[in-house]
Amino acid sequence: MASPARREERLREGRLTSLALIKLDYIAPPPDLAPFVITFYLFRCDESEIHDIQPGTGCNLSIFMRGKGEMAFRDGMIDASHPINVLTPCAVAAPFMVDGPWHAFGAALSPLGWAALTGKSAAKEGNRLRNATELLGADFAAAGERIIAGYNAGALDGGGMEAILSDAIRRNIGPVPSSHVRLIQMVAQWLGSSLSPSVDDLNAMANYSPRQVQRLVDYYYGLPPKQLARKYRALRAASLLAEPGITADDADAIAGHFYDQSHMIREIRLFAGRTPARVGEADSPVLGALLNLRNFREIRPQVAPLPDDLHR
Incomplete structure (x- = not known):
């Protein structure tokens, strides 16, 4: 395996993948989840290697139906992706690379959504790509596995994936004062x-x-x-x-x-x-x-x- 320095260099130096090679669809959240979910999205790119930059934005919950990759953070940490991920709130931009094809479904969470689902400090937990199973629990693992299996079998479209992930979010929303x-x-x-x-x-x-x-x-x-x-x-x-x-x-x-x-x-x-x-x-x-x-x-x-x- 390449050294951390070489891996970070590879993440930061790659030519960004052309927009023409990517399909990105937005799916509005149900009204009851609007305070917690900004948008759902379906991302597809069939290139063998995808490079891009994640701006310093809020939390993202994402399911990788296909592909795996790494993200480099400003403090020098490099986190590998998981089948079901939580990108915790990011203070600054972070480059990433994915070995494709890369198909992912996810939810961009609001600050309230982050708090209600995790109950954790964004300051302490931020700037990491975490395994959603560890951070959010087995219910999200099960939902992610259903989405991965259904999508790859051709049995789920964006609406079907949204319904499964929305149900998991509803079941796990915790109280916020x-x-x-x-x-x-x-x-x-x-x-x-x-x-x-x-x-x-x-x-x-x-x-x-x-x-x-x-x-x-x-x-x-x-x-x-x-x-x-x-x-x-x-x-x-x-x-x-x-x-x-x-x-x-x-x-x-x-x-x-x-x-x-x-x-x-x-x-x-x-x-x-x-x-x-x-x-x-x-x-x-x-x-x-x-x-x-x-x-x-x-x-x-x-x-x-x-x-x-x-x-x-």
Whole structure:
């Protein structure tokens, strides 16, 4: 087996797989699961080797019907995939490689979904690709095995897989204190108020001390408020800059939220995995799909909607 350094180099140096080679379908969650699941998705690529970048986003529960791979994290850890995976909330972008063909079905979870299913701290458990059986239990193992077997037998489509995974999620949703649910909703509202929201504004909204706010946001999101705002500023800036037809005035307004051009480039590279000039290119399908403006316009209020006014 290659050394960890060589494996990480291989993960980071691979040419990203073309979007033209990938099929990615979104499936909306049932209404009762909307607070917990942002979207279900079905991903298919029949290449022998797939390279891409996972932006610094929230938790993903994924079932690999075909393929296996590895993901490299910023601290130097490299985690191998499992048939049933939990990608815990990621603070920054992480490159990955999969030996294909790669067919996967999954659920992008909201911060509330992560908390209700795991009962664990995103700060302590974040930035890892975990075996879902170990983290979530035997019920998810059984659901994953049904999906893998049914899909590979040609007996399940996306809707059938969604129904099986939705049932497992419903059975395993645990309680979250109502005051914490309100805080999660406040954080989404706060993040959506500006591309560069003030932590003081969040503290003023919340019925907690600033220290409690910092601790709870870190617990549910994996980053304290100041760093969380920094991450979403970079991700949303990347989404906006990748939009076809963006005006020069809007591009200047976005850049105005950073110290200078080089600062914006560094931040977008750290959290999105690409430079602003390349974030919209067609050779980064997973990055493009996850940073698409759809994911900020349509998931309100679970994560971080786009602010209405970028000009300040």
